[in-house]
Amino acid sequence: MSFSETLLERAQPMMSAIMSHPFVEAIANGQVPHNVLNYYVEQDEHYLKDYLQVTSLAITKTTNAEDITNLLATAAFVQNESQAHEVMLGITGHHIENWQREPETKRYTDHMYASAYHGTYADAIAVLLPCAWSYAVIGEQLVSRGANREQNPLKEWIELYAPQKNSDTPDYNIWRFEALNRAVTTLNNEQKEHVAQTFLCSLEMEWHFWEAAWQQKTWQFQH
Template identity: 75%
Template sequence: MTFSQDLLTRAQPIMDAIMIHPFVQAIAKGEVPNDVLNYYVEQDEHYLKDYLQVTALTVTKTSHSDDIARLLETAQFVSNESKAHEVMLTITGHHVENWRRSPETQLYTDHMYTSAYHGTYADAIATLLPCAWSYGVIGSELVAQGANNDANPLKEWIEIYAPQTDDGVDYNAWRFDALERAVSQFNDNQKEHVAQTFLKSLEMEWRFWEAAWKQTQWQFKF
């Protein structure tokens, strides 16, 4: 079993929890409360800016030309991800107001920066990968369920995240290939550190959905 295969096996319980999360299930039904959508978009605006910066930092950690090209493609996709936000804001009529970062958003982005700044290239890839991978799984499974029907106001949002292919190759495949190469010379302890980085980011994905669903805020004003 490869490192990536083992990682995906370990990740499956978290991914299963994401798929049955009330927010994701509400997306499938097209019945997400407006305040949940607004909170999600506001926090995702913060998150994606940091995701772009961590992606740029990751580029500096590799000399692999194909990985660099793919990371730059990722940055372009993230830059255009406002389209997904527009789908949600069209439903609610909300305009982005740059709300304060929620505790979970701060926790997630701090984790990404720490992994990318202080870790290896493998750590940087591992901290970024769960976002793209989990959204690909969500998009794929919701399409398979027929959730992207014309009656669903979030149809376009679902389809934005359905797996993208390039000549029949899974859009996320290169990420796992890059991670596999990056850990090829690592010992078991180093590989486990990378695995923990990945799994923590994936749990942060679950927490991001949960925070939006429950409208999590800081307990005190400061």
């Protein structure tokens, strides 16, 4: 098995936990509490800005022209994710006001920056991958369950992340895992395990991101 295939096997319990999380189930049912949607969007606005910065750092760690092109293309998609936020805010009528990163958001973005700054190119790819991959899994599985029915107010959100089977748009997750496989070829076993842990930590933090919004987790004291 390739490095990424082994990694996805290890990741499956976490991905299953994300799919069964009450927030994701509520998206499938189209019945997410408004305060949960508002928290999620506010924190995701922070996260995506940092995601773009980390993507820029990843670009500086490779000379592979195809990888640079694809990293730039995925950054452009991230910039368009405001469409997903508009779907949610259109339901709640909320205007973003809280620009403070809550604890789980800060922990996740700190992990991303540290991995991209101090790690290898493989670490930079690995730290970014769980976000894109897990959302594609969520979108695909929710569509397969028929959650994107017309009556679901989050139909557009679900379809934004579901891989487009009959589209000319490339599946960037395929490239991401291929790039990761290439990036670890020069690493020893200890370094490869570090990359694996980088990926798995990001994936667990994806679960915590959903949980933080669902539980409305904030700082204990005002900063």
